Amino acid sequence: MSQSPLKQIENLLASITAKPGFTLVLKVVQLSAVAGVLLFLSGKLGHIGWDKVMASLPTTPWFYFFFTIMYLAYPIAEQRVYRLIWAGETGPELGVFLRMRVYNFAVLSYAGEAFLGLWARKNLKRKSGLIFSNIKDSNILSALASNSFTILLLLVLFSSGQLHLITDADADFRYYLGLAVLVGIILIPTVIHFRDHLIALDGSTAKAVFLTHLTRQVVVLLAQVAMWAVAVPEVPMSAWLLLLTAQMVLTRVPFLPNTDLLLAGLGITLIGYLAAPEGKLAGMFFAAGVLSQASNLVVFALASLPKTALRRRARAKQA
Secondary structure: OOOOHHHHHHHHHHHHHOOOHHHHHHHHHHHHHHHHHHHHHHHHHHHHOHHHHHHOOOOOHHHHHHHHHHHHHHHHHHHHHHHHHOOOOOOOOHHHHHHHHHHHHHHEOOHHHHHHHHHHHHHOOOOHHHHHHHHHHHHHHHHHHHHHHHHHHHHHHHHHOOHHHHHHHOHHHHHHHHHHHHHHHHHHHHHHHOHHHHOOOOHHHHHHHHHHHHHHHHHHHHHHHHHHHHHOOOOOHHHHHHHHHHHHHHHOOOOOEOHHHHHHHHHHHOHHHOOOOHHHHHHHHHHHHHHHHHHHHHHHHHHHHHHHHHHHHHHHHHO
């Protein structure tokens, strides 16, 4: 009996992530991506002037408060999602999803799902195919929520006549915009029409997972805009909506390396379209990018610490 295409993809992903060289490849991609994006940001910031940027870093504590909400919304929502999906089993602690966030935002899109799949194979009493089916279902519902929100933002910009500002800022944005619209047009009706074939979760669980992803999306976007607004209050809300839409379009592109730094670079690229001092805006985006990378480093180290300590204790006992 032949396997379905989705089943073949799930088995292929399971075999790829199980290979010893998978982690090494991820590390090489991470280092290359970080180096490239850092060079890009350095060039942009150097053109504005480092002294002006450093003197304009946000000083209000509200900036860092809203950043914390934005940062933690993802792992908290993901933990809620997989508690729904893996009900009846001892699911991952928050530290696992904090590391998942680091892999997705600091390494490569969907690297976090690969990490979660490996964790689940080692710690859950489920077959590999079922684990990757669960992760696939969550990703489809997350993409459905994100793409629906992106299409809504694009419609708002289109109706206000501001959509051209995104495409005028950089030629590549036209490609990203077209890809986001194409994915949204195909994905949303496809998932709705073929949900019984694409999603293995029961209806009530799938609905709860979708609403969790949608709520997380709204919380993150509100915290994002609030963070920008308290740092540079003179910028009108319409300008932040423009930046938010461009950001949502960019994140719809799959397998992006180091999303946090790319989003900071996007903000710096669009500075000319925001009615505020360049130095102040660059300082805010620079602070957000550095804060994201520093948080990723600290969170990953702390989230990995308990496991490392347990291993040391076990080795000490064996000795």
